[in-house]
Amino acid sequence: MDPAEVTQGALQAVNEVSLWGLFWQAHFVVKLVMLGLLGASVWSWAIIVDKTLLFMRTRRQMDRFEEVFWSGQSLEELYRSLASRPVSGMAALFVAAMREWKRSFEGGGRAVASLAQRIDKVLDVSIQREVERLESKLLVLATIGSASPFIGLFGTVWGIMTSFRSIAASKNTSLAVVAPGIAEALFATAIGLFAAIPAVIAYNRLQAEAAKAQGRLEGFADEFSAILSRQIDERVAA
Template sequence: MEAETLALASGVDFSMWGLFARATLMVKLVMLVLVLASIWSWGIIIDKAITFRRARREARDFDEAFWSGEPLDELFAQLGPEPDGRMQRVFAAGMVEWQRSHRDDGALIPGAQARIDRSMDVAIQKEAQGLQKGLAVLATVGSTAPFIGLFGTVWGIMHAFIGIAEAQNTSLVVVAPGIAEALLATALGLLAAIPAVIFYNKLSSDADGIVGGYESFADEFSTILSRQLDS
């Protein structure tokens, strides 16, 4: 009897593809959703890692140019009103409002400081939204993927029990394949959720740090303009 059981068990394909192929349609759909969610998450993770690295490099290069002693009007003339860099766009927003606040006779329109600060705040908010775009997907995958996998597991185990009842056989040869197929869905759910949660926390912290750098620069730039207004 044991030899027969071992012979039957050896003929069962327990590979990932074998488990997927034997799964019910519902479990297959769950697995496909989880695989696609994992691929989507990794795409966002890679894209954000590249974007954040570029943003840090641009901010570092612009910070050196800003504090090089070059007149701000000349620096703005080189960059233009719509530069490519994120911190450069914050600077450009302030300079555009600074220039708009001058009358034809050279005098400043009242309330220039407040308008400049608001312009830079709006620019920072836009850049923050761009940096954080896609992170909500990671949060969603991290919070829902385990439950989606669990649903697939519950569905698969239910189907396995139905098969056991129909076969009227509780041997491992009958039980193990159905249970293994069902547990694969939970494994895929965790495989999608764990990286999503880890990198969501990491990338959110990085985005906050980059935006904090923009806010610090805006405060410093506003202080410089405030001195010129007072003089």
């Protein structure tokens, strides 16, 4: 390796330390890893944004519904106003239970014996559906959070491997020759961490939010089923 070449290489190395240079010089496998991690990062942030908005919306709706529900308004009226449009959260539970109630009394009250159990079942199913809706894609966050560092590490190991192979080939161990390869290899780990850290944090936070919402739904379902079973008993007795 003649000195001019080395100097040129060093200059090139200095020129190519930009983010784009780091990416473009990398080995094909490392490029794939980087692109994959970038995609994972975009996806995880999309999920984070969506879920955060969803939870905010859900919480607001629950608050509003509880307010309306406990305001003393007739349940029939409430049901009529809600049944016409798609609902979610507590309203969905309410609508599902009321629909079951209505159906049971439509035929002259013949199917009242196990109505309370049926309503419980319906409420359970609705809760499950709602929680599933809330928790969907959270697993993706968990996966990204735990796997990204390893994927990034894989890219780094691969990059350093190629670095060392080129060292062996060029028989030149000067830092200027080694550094770009190491830098681009470490860049893969950096992206991996960049994707993983928010994913892990968001997963924990969103998981807690989902658990809280589930608890709230279950609480409402219990209260509502209690009200309905009292109504059933009163009607049967009457």
